[in-house]
Amino acid sequence: MxxxxxxxxxxxxxxxxxxxxxxxxxxxxxxxxxxxVRQEGDQALRDFALEFDRQxxxxxxxxEAAFDEAxxxxxxxxxxxxxxxxxxxxxxxxxxxxxxxxxxTMPGVTCWRKSVGIEKVGIYIPGGTAPLxxxxxxxxxxxxxxxxxxxxxxxxxxxxxxxxxxRLVGVTKAFRVGGAQAIAALAYGTESIPKVYxxxxxxxxxxxxxxxxxxxxxxxxxxxxxxxxxxIYADDxxxxxxxxxxxxxxxxxxxxxxxxxxxxxxKLLSSVNITLSSQLExxxxxxxxxxxxxNSKAILVETPEEAIDLxxxxxxxxxxxxxxxxxxxxxxxxxxxxxFLGNYTPExxxxxxxxxxxxxxxxxxxxxxxxxxLDSFVKKITVQHITESGIKNLGxxxxxxxxxxxxxxxxxxxxxxxxxxxxxxxx
Amino acid sequence: MxxxxxxxxxxxxxxxxxxxxxxxxxxxxxxxxxxxVRQEGDQALRDFALEFDRQxxxxxxxxEAAFDEAxxxxxxxxxxxxxxxxxxxxxxxxxxxxxxxxxxTMPGVTCWRKSVGIEKVGIYIPGGTAPLxxxxxxxxxxxxxxxxxxxxxxxxxxxxxxxxxxRLVGVTKAFRVGGAQAIAALAYGTESIPKVYxxxxxxxxxxxxxxxxxxxxxxxxxxxxxxxxxxIYADDxxxxxxxxxxxxxxxxxxxxxxxxxxxxxxKLLSSVNITLSSQLExxxxxxxxxxxxxNSKAILVETPEEAIDLxxxxxxxxxxxxxxxxxxxxxxxxxxxxxFLGNYTPExxxxxxxxxxxxxxxxxxxxxxxxxxLDSFVKKITVQHITESGIKNLGxxxxxxxxxxxxxxxxxxxxxxxxxxxxxxxx
Numbered sequence: 133m134x135x136x137x138x139x140x141x142x143x144x145x146x147x148x149x150x151x152x153x154x155x156x157x158x159x160x161x162x163x164x165x166x167x168x169v170r171q172e173g174d175q176a177l178r179d180f181a182l183e184f185d186r187q188x189x190x191x192x193x194x195x196e197a198a199f200d201e202a203x204x205x206x207x208x209x210x211x212x213x214x215x216x217x218x219x220x221x222x223x224x225x226x227x228x229x230x231x232x233x234x235x236x237t238m239p240g241v242t243c244w245r246k247s248v249g250i251e252k253v254g255i256y257i258p259g260g261t262a263p264l265x266x267x268x269x270x271x272x273x274x275x276x277x278x279x280x281x282x283x284x285x286x287x288x289x290x291x292x293x294x295x296x297x298x299r300l301v302g303v304t305k306a307f308r309v310g311g312a313q314a315i316a317a318l319a320y321g322t323e324s325i326p327k328v329y330x331x332x333x334x335x336x337x338x339x340x341x342x343x344x345x346x347x348x349x350x351x352x353x354x355x356x357x358x359x360x361x362x363x364i365y366a367d368d369x370x371x372x373x374x375x376x377x378x379x380x381x382x383x384x385x386x387x388x389x390x391x392x393x394x395x396x397x398x399k400l401l402s403s404v405n406i407t408l409s410s411q412l413e414x415x416x417x418x419x420x421x422x423x424x425x426x427n428s429k430a431i432l433v434e435t436p437e438e439a440i441d442l443x444x445x446x447x448x449x450x451x452x453x454x455x456x457x458x459x460x461x462x463x464x465x466x467x468x469x470x471x472f473l474g475n476y477t478p479e480x481x482x483x484x485x486x487x488x489x490x491x492x493x494x495x496x497x498x499x500x501x502x503x504x505x506l507d508s509f510v511k512k513i514t515v516q517h518i519t520e521s522g523i524k525n526l527g528x529x530x531x532x533x534x535x536x537x538x539x540x541x542x543x544x545x546x547x548x549x550x551x552x553x554x555x556x557x558x559x
Numbered sequence: 560m561x562x563x564x565x566x567x568x569x570x571x572x573x574x575x576x577x578x579x580x581x582x583x584x585x586x587x588x589x590x591x592x593x594x595x596v597r598q599e600g601d602q603a604l605r606d607f608a609l610e611f612d613r614q615x616x617x618x619x620x621x622x623e624a625a626f627d628e629a630x631x632x633x634x635x636x637x638x639x640x641x642x643x644x645x646x647x648x649x650x651x652x653x654x655x656x657x658x659x660x661x662x663x664t665m666p667g668v669t670c671w672r673k674s675v676g677i678e679k680v681g682i683y684i685p686g687g688t689a690p691l692x693x694x695x696x697x698x699x700x701x702x703x704x705x706x707x708x709x710x711x712x713x714x715x716x717x718x719x720x721x722x723x724x725x726r727l728v729g730v731t732k733a734f735r736v737g738g739a740q741a742i743a744a745l746a747y748g749t750e751s752i753p754k755v756y757x758x759x760x761x762x763x764x765x766x767x768x769x770x771x772x773x774x775x776x777x778x779x780x781x782x783x784x785x786x787x788x789x790x791i792y793a794d795d796x797x798x799x800x801x802x803x804x805x806x807x808x809x810x811x812x813x814x815x816x817x818x819x820x821x822x823x824x825x826k827l828l829s830s831v832n833i834t835l836s837s838q839l840e841x842x843x844x845x846x847x848x849x850x851x852x853x854n855s856k857a858i859l860v861e862t863p864e865e866a867i868d869l870x871x872x873x874x875x876x877x878x879x880x881x882x883x884x885x886x887x888x889x890x891x892x893x894x895x896x897x898x899f900l901g902n903y904t905p906e907x908x909x910x911x912x913x914x915x916x917x918x919x920x921x922x923x924x925x926x927x928x929x930x931x932x933l934d935s936f937v938k939k940i941t942v943q944h945i946t947e948s949g950i951k952n953l954g955x956x957x958x959x960x961x962x963x964x965x966x967x968x969x970x971x972x973x974x975x976x977x978x979x980x981x982x983x984x985x986x
Contacts, residue, residue, distance in 0.1 A: 207963075209959055210959050210960070210963050212956075212959075213955070213956040213957075213959035213960050213963075214960065216665075216953075216956040217956055217960060219664075220664040220665055220668070220953075221664075223662060223664045224662050224664050224670050227660055227662045228672070230657065233654055235650060235651050235654045235914065237646075237647040237650045237651050237913060237914035238643075238647055238913075241647070241908075241913050241914065243651050243913055243914045243915050245655070245932070246889075246890075248893050248894075250926065250927050251893060251894070251926065261965055262964045262965050262966060263963070263964060263965075264964065265960075265963070265964070266960055266964065293963055329926040329927040330927040344775065348771065350783055350922060350923070350924055351927075352924075352927035352928060356777055371979070373975055373979075374972070374975060374976060374979075377968070377971050377972040377975045378972050380968040380971070380972075381966070381968040381969045381971065381972040383968070384966060384967070384968040384969070385966075411971070414971075415967055415968050415971075416965075416967050417966075417967065417968065421968065458944075459942075459944065462673075462942055463673075465940070466675050466678060467675075467678070467938075468940050469940065469941075470940065470941040470942070470943070471940060471941070471942045471943070472943055473942065473943065473944040474944060474945075475976075476945050476946060476947055476949065476950045476976055477943055477944055477945040477950075478972040478973055478976065479972070480957055480961060480966075480969040480970070480972045480973055481668075481943070481945055481950070481953055481954075481957055481973065482941075482943055483957075483961075483969060484956070484957045484960045484961065484969075485953060485956045485957050485960060486664060486665075486668050486670055486943050486945065486953060487662065487664035487668065487670045487943075488670050488941040488943055489941065493938075495777060496777070497777055497779075498938065498940075499677065499678065499756040499938075500677050500756040500757040500778075500779035500938065501779060501938060502937075502938045502939040502940070503939075503941060505672070505939060507934065507939075510929075511894075511920075511925065511926075511927065511928060511929045512929040512930075512932060512934075513892070513895050513896070513897065513898060513925075513929070514896075514897040514898070514909075514915040514916065514930060515886075515889055515897070515898045515900065516897070516898070516899055516900065516904055516908070516909055516913050516914075516915055517885075517886065517900040517901060517904055518901070518903050518904040518908055518913065519903060520903055522903065523903045523904075523908070526643075526647075526908055526912060526913060527908075528640070529639075529640040529643040529644055529911070529912045530640075530907055530908050530910075530911045530912050532636055532637050532639075532640035533637070533640050533641065533644060533692075533693055533911045533912060534907060534910075534911065536634075536637050536640075536690070536692070536720055537689045537690060537691065537692070537693060538688055538689050538690075538843075539689060539808070539811060539812075539844075539907075540811070540842055540843050540844065541804070541807040541808040541810070541811040541842050541844065541848065542808045542811070542907040542910060542911075543907070544804050544807070544808065544838070544841075544842075545801070545804040545805050545807070545808040545905040545906070545907045546905060546907055546908065548800055548801060548804045549801060549902075549903055549905065552798070552800075552801075
């Protein structure tokens with residue numbers, strides 16, 4: 133990869149810029165697809181399957197037998213791996229539950245929040261070469277923990293690991309539908325597929341555009357999407373061959389994957405580059421990975437402080453800190469999706485099975501967005517109860533503020549209660 | 560208001576439907592405004608102020624002296640009320656902090672989440688007849704608690720209560736700019752106004768459209784907006800005059816406010832209607848409130864279960880439960896922004912000063928969205944550390960899953976580490 137030495141801070145925005153994706157063209161193609169699914173339901177899904185995939189859709193829902201069969205055919209070793217990942221991801225997400233805590237903000241005024249699972253959620257898993265059963269776990273486990281009553285899966289893949297994972301997380305309905313039309317079905321509902329309130333999951337640009345269009349109509353989505361990316365900050369305590377392997381594990385996702393390496397050590401950057409070339413040649417997906425690596429940058433900076441500033445400006449989806457005292461360094465990171473500390477914490481552990489979620493903000497969105505968590509599947513409803521003495525304590529404050537905002541009826545709703553308490557006392 | 564007796568469940572979707580807002584036309588007007596601010600910065604803000612408001616903008620930033628003056632001129636009673644509200648809101652939002660908890664998901668595999676304040680946030684407060692200083696508190700206090708480094712306020716209002724509240728919450732920069740062009744300035748930055756990562760706050764349809772356009776470009780926003788609304792569930796333990804006052808406090812927001820009353824008691828509905836008419840006539844904003852009430856519905860249902868189902872289907876922004884055992888009833892509510900329990904908990908207390916946030920999901924968005932909270936101003940970054948023995952425990956799981964997803968480089972990032980540990984041992 134290209135090594136850039138000591139670029140000026142003024143050059144950073146240019147160096148760190150992501151490819152800008154203009155979805156406008158794709159939205160124009162996707163909007164009529166959405167519209168047809170809205171109007172024609174299942175029939176539109178059947179028509180699109182023929183038109184786009186040259187496939188008779190047949191039964192839209194996966195039958196129970198398909199799940200049984202998946203469980204029967206799945207390799208035992210893989211099954212055990214999926215179970216282990218399930219346990220770890222569940223343990224980490226379970227700890228995100230917040231107990232209800234009642235707060236008495238003033239005597240007689242008690243406020244709290246209760247978490248309620250979103251009643252109906254949709255999970256989309258794309259088809260293609262890589263059957264993303266890991267994403268079924270990452271989205272299904274927090275949905276299961278949140279108590280989402282209806283968990284609807286749409287996927288064009290019938291890979292047994294996807295169906296096995298779907299049963300494990302308690303998917304309530306699963307359908308063999310893919311592409312923008314699957315997102316439309318989840319957004320509007322069809323005769324077979326229930327309408328949901330929030331849609332999760334990765335996909336190509338058509339799927340992404342469909343999710344953005346759905347979100348404009350008030351269907352919640354997990355987060356805006358972009359190509360996957362990793363930044364690695366490494367010093368002379370890093371192992372060059374590990375760093376190269378981590379860069380490649382990102383690069384194999386696709387030619388548009390973003391890979392960034394930052395260091396204060398020229399020696400480290402050179403060593404990584406050497407081992408990178410030889411590791412690359414051994415990969416089955418080397419053509420894709422090579423393109424991603426060619427577009428990527430290794431940046432040599434003067435000081436650790438500069439490295440931190442640059443990484444915070446970049447706001448990587450995944451950030452690997454292969455440096456001395458990695459945990460202390462991580463405390464200075466303000467913008468990142470997920471952070472991996474030290475030499476034995478490769479990104480791929482978080483991608484699959486360590487317990488953290490792999491659905492993370494790309495494209496610099498980590499400046500304002502968090503990755504998927506239990507929170508993504510619940511709403512927190514505030515509740516309050518005010519006693520008679522509470523309204524006496526709080527009422528005059530509300531009256532003064534409502535009056536000053538010229539909202540007399542707001543004031544009146546308090547005054548009428550205060551007056552009734554006075555007249556009760558006088559009675 | 561119109562009383563509808565025992566409507567069939569199949570009629571509910573129609574009865575509970577909100578006005579659909581088509582923002583497409585407004586977006587077409589707003590897009591060129593956004594574009595000009597992006598290209599011409601402050602000059603565009605000056606031009607728009609002249610064009611739309613017939614006003615020379617002068618100094619764009621509020622000078623320090625304006626804050627001093629606001630503090631000097633503000634009525635003492637109002638100042639005390641704002642301070643009390645500040646304390647209550649702070650107390651409730653402070654309790655939303657989550658301590659960092661490290662979870663060892665497997666021996667040697669430790670994962671946790673750290674909360675980091677979003678570095679730069681923007682708060683928009685509209686002008687108009689009601690100076691919404693309460694919204695400055697509702698957005699500024701959690702931003703302050705989250706430790707947002709830059710808190711930028713844009714408002715066309717120079718009401719002293721707004722400036723007083725802004726100083727109290729620690730706004731770092733404040734600008735006299737309103738409308739869609741203010742949102743554009745926050746989204747793109749100008750010579751005077753810093754670009755932010757997330758934009759909060761209410762506004763008219765132009766402001767709403769500008770926020771939606773900004774969010775398409777990856778600037779986060781608080782939530783999609785719609786007209787404010789309240790649903791009240793009341794039985795014979797409710798006080799009709801209180802219920803009427805609560806309905807009116809919502810109705811005075813505007814002719815498009817949504818007001819819904821649900822009961823199993825015909826008597827209660829009639830009593831509310833009588834007192835509603837007389838209270839309405841006494842209001843300064845009665846013309847607006849009358850229109851809202853005319854468009855609103857009182858629904859008589861057969862059973863409490865039916866009432867709960869209907870309320871969950873409606874998913875109100877504000878839900879008042881003026882019923883016996885209100886807290887138990889609230890546990891059955893799955894869709895609502897904020898719930899108010901019993902006869903002495905009017906919505907206006909939550910609007911101003913009880914402690915809960917008043918920025919809440921309207922338009923049925925409560926099915927998937929929560930109101931604003933401390934969470935809205937932080938990102939939760941996951942962090943993980945895996946030891947040498949941890950990767951030995953977890954590695955084979957990741958290898959099996961990566962292999963099955965055909966991602967060989969992901970597998971390799973683990974294998975290369977496991978191999979190095981074996982060769983270390985053999986050395």
